[in-house]
Amino acid sequence: MIIIKDLWWGDQPLGSQYPSLFRVVLDKNIPISSVLDPTRPFSWNLNFRRNLSNSEIEDLEGLMRSLDGVHLSPSVPDARLWPLSSSGLFSVKSFFLALSQFFGSPQVFPSKFVWNSQIPFKVQSFIWLVAHKKVNTNDMLQVRRPYKALSPDICILCMKHGESADHIFLHCSLTIGLWHRLFQLAKMDWVPPRSILDMMYIKFNGFGSSNRGIALWQAANIALIRIVWRERNARILRIKQGIQSLYGTLLFSLLLFGLIVPRATEDVPIKGCGLCAAKVVSTTFSDSPSCSPVKGKKVAHLDGSKRALLGRTGTGIAGGCMLMLGI
Numbered sequence: 511m512i513i514i515k516d517l518w519w520g521d522q523p524l525g526s527q528y529p530s531l532f533r534v535v536l537d538k539n540i541p542i543s544s545v546l547d548p549t550r551p552f553s554w555n556l557n558f559r560r561n562l563s564n565s566e567i568e569d570l571e572g573l574m575r576s577l578d579g580v581h582l583s584p585s586v587p588d589a590r591l592w593p594l595s596s597s598g599l600f601s602v603k604s605f606f607l608a609l610s611q612f613f614g615s616p617q618v619f620p621s622k623f624v625w626n627s628q629i630p631f632k633v634q635s636f637i638w639l640v641a642h643k644k645v646n647t648n649d650m651l652q653v654r655r656p657y658k659a660l661s662p663d664i665c666i667l668c669m670k671h672g673e674s675a676d677h678i679f680l681h682c683s684l685t686i687g688l689w690h691r692l693f694q695l696a697k698m699d700w701v702p703p704r705s706i707l708d709m710m711y712i713k714f715n716g717f718g719s720s721n722r723g724i725a726l727w728q729a730a731n732i733a734l735i736r737i738v739w740r741e742r743n744a745r746i747l748r749i750k751q752g753i754q755s756l757y758g759t760l761l762f763s764l765l766l767f768g769l770i771v772p773r774a775t776e777d778v779p780i781k782g783c784g785l786c787a788a789k790v791v792s793t794t795f796s797d798s799p800s801c802s803p804v805k806g807k808k809v810a811h812l813d814g815s816k817r818a819l820l821g822r823t824g825t826g827i828a829g830g831c832m833l834m835l836g837i
Contacts, residue, residue: 524573531569534558620710627728636739637732640675641707645739648673666745667738678742679706685738687753688760692716692730706735733760 516523525532532538536559562570594604624637639645648664649672665673667684679685680702693700696716703709710731717723717730737759741751 528569528573531562531566531573534560534562534566620707623710623728623731627732628725629729629732633732633736637710637735640679640735640739641710643675645675647675647678666742676705679735679738680709682738684741684753684756685734688734688738688756691753691757692734692760696727730760 525538536557540557591598592600592604594608595601619641624634624641627634636645644650663672665671665677665682667678667682670683671677671681680689686702689700689702693714693716696714698714698716700714703712714727715724716727737756741756744751
């Protein structure tokens, strides 16, 4: 155990308690066993590299008075003791609790919202980055490469405010329009929270509290965040879509997700959303899909480019998909 650097006597290492004194010690990595004389009373051979000044002599006297209360057993080998746990052994839990008391309670991460959602792991990882504000928004690029980031203060979606994770995924005029439409679909009133992390943490239960409703609401939120990010990247490449087209893409994602929700929950009603509560009764693929209204059915026309064209026909690059949904 190093006499200067290790914490073995007092609340701080001796090198921090007497910095001017140990600055003139010849060997700063010397162990206690080499400094301590085994004969009693103990003597401390610190081996200074020059004669001490008056102030350093006063520090040495204070150090010696402090070390008079030390009870050492030279025959017992040195051992480390973790003071934050009763067992004296290090644990991540004790260290985390100590940091929490020092820095304040950390905000609870919405792990269930991210990792328990029935979406691909790649998308879950992206949402984790969004929650921790680690995505490559302009403000983060400016920090990482201050001389290479282009237009760091401009959000490409609204061209009005600076781009950050909270702005682009929640407070941007285009994004908040999508959030309003999603809550209108769920027939809910809402007030935008302060951050996107708060948005993930708050349990709105927009489609009810059933397992199916919770799963679809998680998918809707995550799909919206993912759609906004893809649109942001597309606009950087001069490819622009309107909010109606983005909302159609969001509906398309919900319809596809409704097909993979566990069958045990298919017939569970979902609050406020007739579209998401519907059960798929037939699916038709064609190059030019078209249909007439069917009694007791809601028809959703989906083209091959993954645009949801509700109530009218449409075609896409890969042909169209028509979903007839029971009310």
